[in-house]
Amino acid sequence: MRETTTVFVSNAFIRALALAGRGDDALAVCCQMSETGLSFDRFTYTYALKACVVGSGSGEMKGKEIHGSLLRRGFERNLHIATTLIDFYAKFGLVSCAGKVFDEMPVRNVVSWSAMIGCLAKNGRPFEALELFWEMMVGNPDEVPNSVTMVSVLQACAALSALGQGKFIHCFVVRRGLDSILPVNNSLVTMYSKCGDLEMARRVFDRMDRRDVVSWNSMISGYGVHGFAEEAIMVFKEMINDGRVSPNAVTFISLLGACSHSGLVDEGKRLFYSMVPEYHIYPSSEHYAGLVDILGRAGRLEEAMKVIEDMRIEPGSTVWGSLLGACRIHCNIEFAERASVRLFELEPTNAGNYVLLADIYAEAKMWEEVNRVKKLLEARGLQKVSGCSWIEVKGKIYSFVSVDELNPQIEQLHALLVKFSLEMKEKGYVPDTKAILYELDEVGKEEIVLGHSEKLAVAFGLINSSAGETIRITKNLRLCQDCHSVTKFISQFTNREILVRDVNRFHHFKNGLCSCGDYW
């Protein structure tokens, strides 16, 4: 056979295996090609890179080797290959490698731009994703963004809680006639719900002429994170009655999350135990984590532990993480230690677990243990993730870190917060400084909690918005106890609605109360 024919056949084989999810087998065929002296062509490279993504283990290393090989043969400038490379690096979270390929491309089109925007959006760099989108729009009038581009851009807006930008993109989507495309609408539902506008999410959802399982799941999880478990379950029932789409594993993860945020213990248990008999969906570690979360938050730690012990699969880090989170709420040392032992084995570099355990010890005033955990954290070269909050004002994002000395408005924000603090103390408020894990006098600790990023963002929101406008804030961590009570007070004192999205859920503060019912 001629070599071109042989390469063609091998390509087809590699492609088929990669498409079937058998990346390792596909790569084995690649190796055979090399051994028999057949050289890759431009098609082989794209299929081989795809195989690295769907393979089991060493895909990252194999892909880098493939990159080296195609580089030596001058294929990196090929549009399709470069785009595939960007996507390969994106899937392994190697943003700077993807960026390097993108920057060095001699020619780009809408697909390569979208691949890079998607890479940033999915790897925790939503701000840069939007920047790149605008660069594409402004600097490259010939490249018209399409529905795929819009999905990634909407994802970035959702991650940032950038409602203003999201609405702008929504208008753009309508003007371009992309509003009948299913994934675009699904992304709109998620964008509006993550930006805190649940009504608009529902409106988009209701107007969709076709819905797939992602549409339903998006709406269910939207209600769930906003603390409306009953509505989430109603949407689920609508989905079942409609009958055109079957629920999947994600549906139940969303439902269990919804029950957990609202404290619906019995309903959550009922849903969990209906999965296999009614829907033939076998619970994964994430589902067990959901159930453990529901029971744990409700203070039923023994029952949660029993669920873990009786699991039919090996409990993953999410399960132990749920238990540890519950131990923090209910200050249970014994189970916290059991969960930590497993978590430190399963994910030794997750700083959050060490911090949670230290918080639990601190709450119990077990300072020696607090120091022991802190030393462990340091010994492993890890750092506590620092708190960060942000707010969108007139389409621009303003972000704050705790005790934000570099912020130009810090004096003004601080003065406003001190004023609130004094008023609150007259009404019996005592600052909650338990979250501070190092020794400091009480005055110093109060100063620090008053400088928490979330409070700075609230103060900024109050100064830069008009009465009647809802203040929308996003935070990268769980809301601390003190910020929660202070925000409740501010909502009453200023007669303003404040919406805070923390890392897990939304809190609607109004008239001195929070929608989470102080249960989060």
Added chain:
DNA sequence: GTAGGGTTAG
């Protein structure tokens, strides 16, 4: 004769 980017959860 074969090619590239997309939505839900955690």
